[in-house]
Amino acid sequence: MLTREQTEFFLVKAYNAALRAGARILDIYNDGVDIEVNLKSDRTPITLADCESHTLIKSYLGPTHIPLLSEEGRDLLYEERRNWDLFWMVDPLDGTKEFIKGNGEFTVNIALMYNNRPEIGVIYVPYIHKMYFAIRGVGSFRKTEVLPDPESEKSLAEILEGREPLPLVEAANEPIRIAVSRSHNTDETFEHISRIKQRYPSAVVIQQGSSYKFCLLAEAVVDVYVRTSPTSEWDTAAGEVILLESGGRVENITGGRLDYNKETLRNPHFICKNRFWRD
The missing domain is CATH 3.40.190.80 (D-Maltodextrin-Binding Protein; domain 2)
Incomplete structure (x- = not known):
């Protein structure tokens, strides 16, 4: 079982990695140059933003010495990863089609997996400056006006400051x-x-x-x-x-x-x- 100190440390790393990646994605999104789109082997699109976000996250999380499984990483054989008890699960740019369309509906997804269950989750929505994060058994939270930062090194205290516990409402919507x-x-x-x-x-x-x-x-x-x-x-x-x-x-x-x-x-x-x- 992960200790509180461990989960807090990993949350800080994931949070800062997402902010750094979000900054690079927005740089590419806003640079005014037509987005070059290639196709992967499964015929899904990939852009420079996908690749650079992956590289940045991998580099930043590398010092944790925890394996990383990413959409844009190399294909890892099941035999190589089947016995991992702790690893990062990353989508460096989720919503590539929306990125290409230019509607802002894309995210950076980083999860810490423990015994093949998500223990920590961070989702950054860079276009609207919203950050969501959770630790299993602790709670789920939202922060607004979280600006992308290519050199982000937020402390745990800074991350927790101003967080809103989820959900934000007290009943189902009407209409559903x-x-x-x-x-x-x-x-x-x-x-x-x-x-x-x-x-x-x-x-x-x-x-x-x-x-x-x-x-x-x-x-x-x-x-x-x-x-x-x-x-x-x-x-x-x-x-x-x-x-x-x-x-x-x-x-x-x-x-x-x-x-x-x-x-x-x-x-x-x-x-x-x-x-x-x-x-």
Whole structure:
């Protein structure tokens, strides 16, 4: 079991890494030059911002001497990582399609995994200067007006100052708000929405890119999020602990939990619910 001192140290490292990466991403986003887009082997897009954010996070977290599993890192064989008990799970730029579209809906996701469960989660939304973080068993929090900083070295006291515990409200929304991906929906997504609307006819659908949907659920600004298109473990790890510590739930479509550090890093389809959702 990690000690309080250890989790606080790792939170500080993840928080500062996310701020530094967010600063570099925004530099590229705002430089006025057309974004060069390449395709990875799975036909998903990658940009300079993805690569430079990964390099920066890897360099900053390197002195922790903890392995790092990143979307933009080298492919690690299952045999190489299967016995890791502590590692970083990173998506250096979640919402690459939204970054390319220029709508600001992208995040930096950093999770510390302990025994294949997210122990610490940090999600930074650089375009709107919001930071979300959680430690398992401690709580989930939001900070606003957190400016990107390429040389960030915030102390634990600075990180905790001004934090708001999540959720931010005390009841479900009226009408119910259903979050969906802005760019990755399927027919199955809309079938689930239809079933929810049978129970809540006035429910409204909120489109949102990236892991920011987990943050909106943790705030309880939205009530439920259905995902029936491909995601990987780095898309959900940080968001899961932030949502869980706010009292919400993350379940695969059949009702079980999401598993991590599997042989294949793809997630099953899943559904997330805020603290006030009643099945």
